[in-house]
Amino acid sequence: MDGTTLFIDGRWRSAADGETIPVVDPSTGETFSALSRGRAAEIDDAVAAARRAYDTVWRRVSPVERGRILARFGELIQRDHERIAELECRDVGKPLAQAQKDITAASRYCEFYGGAADKLHGETLPYEAGYTVLALREPFGVTGHLIPWNYPAQMFGRSVIASLAAGNTVVVKPGEDACLSILAMVDLAMEAGLPEGVLNVVTGFGNEAGAALAGHRDVNHISFTGSPATGTLVQQAAAVHNVPATMELGGKSPQIIFADADLEAALPVLYGALVQNAGQTCSAGSRILVQRSRFDEVVSALSARFEATRVGPAMEDPDVGPLISARQAERVKAFIERAEQSELPVAAVAGTATGPESGFYVRPQLFAPVDPANELSHQEVFGPVLVATPFDDEAHALQLANATDYGLVAGVWTADGGRQLRMSHALEAGQVFVNCYGAGGGVELPFGGVKRSGYGREKGMEGLKSFTRIKTVAVHHG
Numbered sequence: 331m332d333g334t335t336l337f338i339d340g341r342w343r344s345a346a347d348g349e350t351i352p353v354v355d356p357s358t359g360e361t362f363s364a365l366s367r368g369r370a371a372e373i374d375d376a377v378a379a380a381r382r383a384y385d386t387v388w389r390r391v392s393p394v395e396r397g398r399i400l401a402r403f404g405e406l407i408q409r410d411h412e413r414i415a416e417l418e419c420r421d422v423g424k425p426l427a428q429a430q431k432d433i434t435a436a437s438r439y440c441e442f443y444g445g446a447a448d449k450l451h452g453e454t455l456p457y458e459a460g461y462t463v464l465a466l467r468e469p470f471g472v473t474g475h476l477i478p479w480n481y482p483a484q485m486f487g488r489s490v491i492a493s494l495a496a497g498n499t500v501v502v503k504p505g506e507d508a509c510l511s512i513l514a515m516v517d518l519a520m521e522a523g524l525p526e527g528v529l530n531v532v533t534g535f536g537n538e539a540g541a542a543l544a545g546h547r548d549v550n551h552i553s554f555t556g557s558p559a560t561g562t563l564v565q566q567a568a569a570v571h572n573v574p575a576t577m578e579l580g581g582k583s584p585q586i587i588f589a590d591a592d593l594e595a596a597l598p599v600l601y602g603a604l605v606q607n608a609g610q611t612c613s614a615g616s617r618i619l620v621q622r623s624r625f626d627e628v629v630s631a632l633s634a635r636f637e638a639t640r641v642g643p644a645m646e647d648p649d650v651g652p653l654i655s656a657r658q659a660e661r662v663k664a665f666i667e668r669a670e671q672s673e674l675p676v677a678a679v680a681g682t683a684t685g686p687e688s689g690f691y692v693r694p695q696l697f698a699p700v701d702p703a704n705e706l707s708h709q710e711v712f713g714p715v716l717v718a719t720p721f722d723d724e725a726h727a728l729q730l731a732n733a734t735d736y737g738l739v740a741g742v743w744t745a746d747g748g749r750q751l752r753m754s755h756a757l758e759a760g761q762v763f764v765n766c767y768g769a770g771g772g773v774e775l776p777f778g779g780v781k782r783s784g785y786g787r788e789k790g791m792e793g794l795k796s797f798t799r800i801k802t803v804a805v806h807h808g
C-alpha cells in the first residue's frame with residue numbers, strides 16, 4: 331500500500347495534494363504503510379460517482395443479480411481469507427485467531443445479505459373500497475458509512491454489504507487508525523462484478539473526510555459507528571440537510587450472575603467478552619454484577635484467568651494483543667492510574683506480557699469490589715479493564731444494570747426461567763443474552779443500542795430494512 335487508497339468510480343487514486351496518513355503496527359509501534367488523506371474534495375467526487383452509479387446502473391440491476399454479486403464477493407473473501415486476516419491482525423493489533431473470525435464474519439454478511447436481497451419486499455395496505463394501496467420498499471439512493479478502527483472488516487460487512495443488498499450505492503469513510511482489510515476487500519468486490527461507482531472508499535481523518543461525508547447534501551442516509559461524542563457531531567452535520575442516520579455508539583454492558591448460575595459455563599464467556607480485541611469492543615461485557623453469596627467465588631475464578639492471560643504481539647496469537655494506538659493505550663492507563671490512586675481494590679492483573687516496548691500494550695486488570703459510583707462502573711474504558719460489583723437480589727441487580735447512560739448489550743446468567751424473562755424485559759439494552767453472551771457475533775441478530783448507545787438497528791433482516799424507506803402509492807380505480 332503506497333498511499334493510493336482512495337477508491338472512487340472504480341479506480342484507485344491519491345489525494346489531490348498527495349498527502350498521506352501513516353499506518354502504524356500496534357504490536358511494534360512501527361509505520362508500515364500509508365493512507366491517502368482524503369478531504370472534502372475527494373468526498374465530493376465519491377458522492378458524485380455513487381450518485382451516477384445509482385441513477386444509471388445499480389437501481390436497474392435486479393435484486394437477484396445484486397444478491398449474486400454479493401454472494402460471489404463473499405466467496406472471494408473466503409478465498410483470500412488468510413491474506414486479509416493477516417492484514418487485519420497487523421493493522422488492528424488483533425490476535426490472529428480473532429482477526430480470522432472477523433474475516434469469516436465479513437464473508438458471512440455477503441452470504442446473508444446476498445441471499446436476502448431478493449426477499450426484501452413491500453406490502454399492500456387495506457384501505458377504502460375502490461383503492462389499491464402499495465407500500466413500496468425502496469433504497470435511499472446514496473448512503474454514507476463512517477466506520478471505526480476496532481472491527482473494520484465486520485463493520486464493513488454489517489453496514490456496507492447490507493446497504494448494497496438493499497439497492498443503495500455507497501461512500502465509505504473507514505477509521506484512519508485501521509482499515510487495510512476494507513481496502514483489500516474492495517478489489518474483491520470489483521472482481522465479483524460490482525459495477526464501477528457503486529462502492530467508493532475515501533480514507534482520511536474524521537474531522538476532514540468524515541465531517542464532509544456526514545454533512546454532504548447529496549447523501550441520503552448516514553450509518554455511523556463510533557463514539558457518542560463523534561456521533562453527536564455527525565447527527566448535527568446530517569441534520570443540516572435532514573439526512574436520516576443510524577447511530578451505533580458505545581456501551582458499558584453488564585453481565586449479571588445470579589447465585590443459581592452455571593458458573594462453569596459462565597466463566598470463560600465472562601472472561602472472553604471482556605478481553606476480546608483487548609477490550610476495544612463496543613459490546614464488551616465490561617461490568618460484572620454478581621449475587622453477593624457467590625461474589626468471592628466468581629472474582630477468584632476470574633482472577634485466575636486474568637493472571638494466566640498472555641499479552642503479546644498480535645501475529646503470535648496471544649490472548650490479548652496491543653491497543654490500537656499510543657493515544658488509546660495512554661487513555662486506558664490513565665483510567666487504571668486514577669483507579670489505583672483512589673485505592674480501588676485490584677483483584678488481578680494479567681501475568682505475562684511479551685512484545686517490544688514500542689508496542690501499545692496494556693495488561694488486563696480486574697478491579698473488585700467496585701462501587702457503582704466509581705467512573706469505571708459507568709464510563710466506557712475501551713480497554714481490558716473489568717469491574718465486579720456485588721448485588722443482593724433481582725431488583726438490586728436490575729437497578730445496577732440500568733444505572734449507566736448506555737444500553738447496548740446485557741448478559742443474564744440464571745437457571746430460573748421466570749427471572750430470565752423478567753430481566754430480559756426490564757433491562758435497558760438493545761440485545762439481551764441469557765446464559766450466553768454474543769459480543770460481536772451473530773450476523774442474523776439485530777444489533778444496536780438504546781439511550782446513549784444509539785438508535786437504529788444493523789445486522790439481521792432488520793439491518794437490511796434500515797437501509798430502505800417506504801413509499802406509499804395509493805391508486806384510486808373505483
Ligand code: NAD
Binds near residue numbers: 477541544556784
Ligand atoms: P470515533 O467516534 O472517533 O470514530 C468513528 C469514525 O468516525 C471514524 O471513521 C472517524 O474517522 C470518524 N469521525 C471522527 N470524527 C468525525 C467527525 N467530526 N465527523 C464525521 N466522522 C468523524 O470512534 P473510534 O474511536 O474510532 O471508535 C471507538 C468508539 O466506537 C467507542 O466508543 C465504541 O464503543 C464505538 N463503537 C461502537 C460500535 C457499535 O456498534 N455500537 C461498534 C464499534 C465501536
